[in-house]
Structures are given as structure tokens and as C-alpha cells.
Amino acid sequence: MRGFIDYRMAKRALVRQVTRGLVPIKDVCDAHPELLRAARNIGATTSRTCPICRLADDRADVPIDETQTLRLVTYVFGDDLRQKSGHVVWNREELDDLSRAYRSFTAYVVECCLVCGWNHLAESYLLGRAHAG
Ligand SMILES: [Zn+2]
Numbered sequence: 001m002r003g004f005i006d007y008r009m010a011k012r013a014l015v016r017q018v019t020r021g022l023v024p025i026k027d028v029c030d031a032h033p034e035l036l037r038a039a040r041n042i043g044a045t046t047s048r049t050c051p052i053c054r055l056a057d058d059r060a061d062v063p064i065d066e067t068q069t070l071r072l073v074t075y076v077f078g079d080d081l082r083q084k085s086g087h088v089v090w091n092r093e094e095l096d097d098l099s100r101a102y103r104s105f106t107a108y109v110v111e112c113c114l115v116c117g118w119n120h121l122a123e124s125y126l127l128g129r130a131h132a133g
Contacts, residue, residue: 003106003126011120015051025052029117035073038088039112043071050113069115072122078105080128095127104128 017023029052031039050070057064074089080102081087089095095107105128112119 001125002131003124005124007121007123011051011122014120015055018052019055025116028052028120029113031112031117031119035110035112035119036114036117038073039071040114042088042090043073043112043114046070046072046111048111050116050118052116052118053113056116069113070118071112071114073110073112075108075110076105076127077108078102078128081105099127099132100129102128104130 014023014028018025018028045068047068048070049064049066049068053069054064074095076087076089076095076098077085079085081098084098085105089098089107098105104126106124107127108124109122110119111122
């Protein structure tokens with residue numbers, strides 16, 4: 001994928017800061033109600049687990065809850081998209097349609113936990129006709 005950026009390093013660093021008490025949990029579990037709604041209704045499931053829920057399980061010394069509470073929500077941004085810029089993409093088909101219809105834009109995938117509200121940018125990449133093939 002063109003312009004693919006993985007934000008796992010930044011995520012790990014942030015989770016480490018939370019572990020050390022340098023960043024309060026409420027500051028990283030602050031998902032906007034609209035993001036939470038999108039995550040619940042159209043978010044894609046992922047095999048990843050929520051790092052904050054995992055932390056809570058560790059602290060409470062209870063078995064890790066394997067329930068998939070983490071959802072991936074994709075937003076699209078770009079001047080070419082005009083009024084569609086900043087919109088949530090509903091599914092893979094819509095993303096493919098946008099890729100064919102517009103020259104260039106960026107897709108941002110945000111992970112969001114339905115239980116604790118953890119949210120973090122997971123990855124971003126370029127889409128559109130200019131980047132096809
Ligand atoms: Zn969580």
C-alpha cells in the first residue's frame with residue numbers, strides 16, 4: 001500500500017507511559033461519542049486486544065479477557081474528497097468506490113475499545129487513482 005504508516009511504535013510508547021503512571025488512563029480512554037458509536041455499529045473486528053483492558057486485567061491479576069472489544073474505524077481525509085473529507089467509511093466496498101472516484105486521499109484507521117474507550121491511530125495509507133496499481 002502506498003504511503004503506508006504504522007503507528008504501533010507510538011502506541012507502544014504511549015501504553016508504556018500509562019503503565020508507568022506518566023499518562024492517566026482517562027487521557028487515553030477518551031473516545032469521542034461519535035467514534036464509539038461508529039466503532040460499535042460499523043467497526044471492523046480485529047484479533048488485537050485492547051492494551052488498556054489488558055493492563056487492567058494484569059493489575060487485577062485476572063485471566064485476560066479474550067472478548068474482542070477492539071474495533072477498527074476508517075476515516076478518509078483529503079482535499080480531493082471535498083465534503084466527504086473527514087467522513088467515516090462504512091465498509092471495504094465504499095473505500096474501493098472512493099478509490100476509483102477520487103484522485104488522492106488518505107485513509108486513517110483508528111482502533112477504539114468499546115469497553116474502556118481507548119482510541120489510537122493504528123495506520124494510515126494513500127488511496128485514489130493516483131496511487132492505483
Ligand atoms: Zn479497552
